[in-house]
Amino acid sequence: MNEQQTLEQLKALKLLGMANAMAVQLESPNIQSLPFNDRLALLVEAECHERDNRRQQRLMTQAKLKIRTACLEDIDFRTRRGLDKPQLMSLGQCQWIGRHQHLLITGPTGVGKTWLACAFGMHAIRRGQSVAYHRVSRLLEETEIARADGSLSSLRSKLAKCQLLILDDWGMSPLTDIGRQDLLEFIDDRTGSGAILIASQLPVAKWYEYINEPTLADAILDRIVHRAHKIEMHGESMRKKRGLSDGED
Known part of the structure; x- marks a missing residue:
């Protein structure tokens, strides 16, 4: 030959x-x-x-990250945004994902929450971990469509299987009764089997009010908050300072 x-x-x-x-x-x-x-x-x-x-x-x-250029190595720690370098470098090892823990990123608009969430997503992908990015409002819209066309079980299975589920813009839009229940189902499907990253303008203390139904709020937050690392960002909008696009919240 x-x-x-x-x-x-x-x-x-x-x-x-x-x-x-x-x-x-x-x-x-x-x-x-x-x-x-x-x-x-x-x-x-x-x-x-x-x-x-x-x-x-x-x-x-498969991840459909909003910002595919985001990278933890590119973080500018000179900008005062409440970012702790040792904490971020530790979280960047992605061990929390393997342990099925969660990460909550909160802060005002424009400080870089979406960018940071996508940077963690990219870091996980580079380590061979599966990621799914969703804005909460869009995910709930997709859920309604899936419920109507009979593909809801397939959507739930897909979200349950990824190693890191990123829920962006948590708290931006009011929840319907069915939306609250759907969120609980998605989160419960991952309890003990998958990590969740949530990015939100609302401080965690206001999430109970956002969910706006005591029983479901207790159930959802109990599954998230107690197994979560927290990053609380602050400071002036990076868009205002640098003229960044809306995608870099």
Whole structure:
């Protein structure tokens, strides 16, 4: 079998990383002079790298993050927004996600809550963890549509399976009776099995009032608050200071 046939078979087997690496090896006399085991190791390493990249791209597509350029390493700690560097670096290890804990980010409009939430989402994706981003109002609209077309169980299953569920703009719109119940169901489905990140303009102390139904408020907050890390942001709007777009709340 000649080298071209080998390349074609690698592609047919969907070993694209190995195929591309082999093509490079064939053009490099220095690599061709290496022992067979070393060359094989390079091919396997290239295939692993290719699969990691494809998985990461798939996770990014599935996550639907609002800001895909957000990155924890880009945080400017010189700006006084209540951000504690040791806390953020610790949370950036994403161990809280593996432990099915939660993260609550609160603060006034424009301080960067959505950006920070997406940065944590991107960090989780880079570590191979599945993420789903939703604005609460849009999610509840999707839930109503799913209920009408019979796909609600599929939506609930999808949200329950991701390792990190990001709920943005929590508290921005009033909840209906069915909306409160839906939120409880989504959160309960993840209790002990998945992490939740909530970003909200409302301080946690006002969430009970936002839910506006004592029994459901107790049930929802009991499942979230007691297993949560908290980041309380403050300061002047970053949009006002830097002219950022609305997407960087």
